[in-house]
Amino acid sequence: MPRAPLDREPATPKTPAQIDRCDRILATAARLGARHGLEEVRMQDVADQSAVSITTVYRYYPTKHHLFAALLFHLTQTATPPGPTTGHPVADVTEFMAGIIRDMLGRPLLARAMITSVNARRAESTVRGDYNLRRNILDVAGIAAPTADQIQIALLLEQCAYGILSWAITGETTPEQAEHDMRRACELLLAPWRRRTRTTEKRSNDH
Amino acid sequence: MPRAPLDREPATPKTPAQIDRCDRILATAARLGARHGLEEVRMQDVADQSAVSITTVYRYYPTKHHLFAALLFHLTQTATPPGPTTGHPVADVTEFMAGIIRDMLGRPLLARAMITSVNARRAESTVRGDYNLRRNILDVAGIAAPTADQIQIALLLEQCAYGILSWAITGETTPEQAEHDMRRACELLLAPWRRRTRTTEKRSNDH
Numbered sequence: 001m002p003r004a005p006l007d008r009e010p011a012t013p014k015t016p017a018q019i020d021r022c023d024r025i026l027a028t029a030a031r032l033g034a035r036h037g038l039e040e041v042r043m044q045d046v047a048d049q050s051a052v053s054i055t056t057v058y059r060y061y062p063t064k065h066h067l068f069a070a071l072l073f074h075l076t077q078t079a080t081p082p083g084p085t086t087g088h089p090v091a092d093v094t095e096f097m098a099g100i101i102r103d104m105l106g107r108p109l110l111a112r113a114m115i116t117s118v119n120a121r122r123a124e125s126t127v128r129g130d131y132n133l134r135r136n137i138l139d140v141a142g143i144a145a146p147t148a149d150q151i152q153i154a155l156l157l158e159q160c161a162y163g164i165l166s167w168a169i170t171g172e173t174t175p176e177q178a179e180h181d182m183r184r185a186c187e188l189l190l191a192p193w194r195r196r197t198r199t200t201e202k203r204s205n206d207h
Numbered sequence: 208m209p210r211a212p213l214d215r216e217p218a219t220p221k222t223p224a225q226i227d228r229c230d231r232i233l234a235t236a237a238r239l240g241a242r243h244g245l246e247e248v249r250m251q252d253v254a255d256q257s258a259v260s261i262t263t264v265y266r267y268y269p270t271k272h273h274l275f276a277a278l279l280f281h282l283t284q285t286a287t288p289p290g291p292t293t294g295h296p297v298a299d300v301t302e303f304m305a306g307i308i309r310d311m312l313g314r315p316l317l318a319r320a321m322i323t324s325v326n327a328r329r330a331e332s333t334v335r336g337d338y339n340l341r342r343n344i345l346d347v348a349g350i351a352a353p354t355a356d357q358i359q360i361a362l363l364l365e366q367c368a369y370g371i372l373s374w375a376i377t378g379e380t381t382p383e384q385a386e387h388d389m390r391r392a393c394e395l396l397l398a399p400w401r402r403r404t405r406t407t408e409k410r411s412n413d414h
Contacts, residue, residue, distance in 0.1 A: 119326035122377050149391075156367060156392050159374060163366025170329050173362075184356075185363050188396045 010066055011059045022060055024050040026071050030110060033071070038064060038113035068117035075114075076100075076133045081140055089141035089193045094186035096140045097161060100133075101182045105168055105175035112169040115162075133158045141193060153189055160185045217273055218266045229267055231257040233278050237317060240278070245271060245320035275324035282321075283307075283340045288347055296348035296400045301393035303347045304368060307340075308389045312375055312382035319376040322369075340365045348400060360396055367392045 013022040028050040032041045041064060047054040061067035082099035085092045104111040134154035138146050146154070161182060168178040220229040235257040239248045248271060254261040268274035289306035292299045311318040341361035345353050353361070368389060375385040 116330040123323040152388060152391055156388060159370025160367045163370040167366060181359060181363060184359055188398060191395060
């Protein structure tokens with residue numbers, strides 16, 4: 001089976017056609033991962049069901065860990081609040097974070113595949129694990145020019161969510177408790193933002 | 208090289224002599240892990256420098272991941288506050304948690320070996336990842352009969368610490384920032400304990 005050597009960096013999609021192929025690959029990985037879990041997903045099936053060659057899959061995702069870590073990155077970059085936002089930073093961020101936990105643990109095999117893959121990638125010394133969920137958190141809170149303390153709080157929320165998910169995917173905690181924990185973490189960690197009113201700056205695209 | 212099959216559970220030390228051997232193995236793993244990192248540690252060196260046979264090492268720790276995950280478990284079970292406690296739960300728990308972060312990141316190769324190993328063990332479906340640091344947290348706070356909310360807060364602190372360490376071991380954050388993050392997390396997550404005064408119940412052994 002063709003396989004890209006692991007000592008070179010995976011390719012980054014650049015043209016619209018390449019981005020489209022990668023989007024299809026990630027969507028297929030999400031579907032197959034949710035159904036079968038990391039071990040049972042075959043890269044050949046990902047290629048077939050994405051209508052790309054196996055060589056293309058390996059060019060962008062040299063291993064299943066690359067694939068599922070990329071999927072988590074994609075999901076955190078595209079996550080949006082589950083409902084309309086209220087303009088209250090604490091309420092909006094709480095629903096946003098609880099929604100991420102609920103979505104992820106609603107597909108437990110996929111959640112496990114993604115977290116396991118991120119951990120495996122992080123075990124390699126050259127890989128950064130920054131999924132930059134905190135940019136979305138600040139965006140949901142309507143904070144366009146964050147202070148160092150606001151960045152720190154968003155980072156803590158991200159790290160806490162990662163811990164909560166890590167406990168939940170091994171069955172240490174139930175999905176219900178994980179969501180409950182996330183809401184309590186938001187309540188406590190976001191206390192400094194409680195009296196904050198949304199500034200007048202408009203969020204880009206109002207997504 | 209003899210190696211216990213991975214499909215059976217590692218042995219648990221029971222007699223004082225067995226516990227003593229495992230303590231020596233863990234102490235050696237800590238020393239070698241801090242110096243060489245996970246990849247470069249050889250199980251044979253761990254055996255030789257612990258004055259036990261390689262068969263003994265594999266009986267209790269079938270893989271390096273078992274060994275370094277067990278070491279983290281051991282360290283979290285035996286962690287104590289770095290200085291005398293003040294009797295103020297928030298201050299005491301903050302110093303306790305900041306001390307754990309500082310100790311761990313003071314030996315970055317070892318921290319990485321332990322967190323990577325825990326993640327690898329968690330990736331196997333049957334393994335629980337509960338290191339029960341929260342029992343120590345409640346103990347440091349002087350809470351002998353915790354409510355559900357107090358257990359939840361201690362768990363959040365543990366999950367947050369795990370996230371903070373996971374970011375730090377890949378260089379996403381510096382050890383200084385990690386400690387700073389941990390202190391801020393304690394300040395926020397422990398707010399409900401701020402007005403709590405230490406109950407009269409004596410902590411066992413006053414360690």
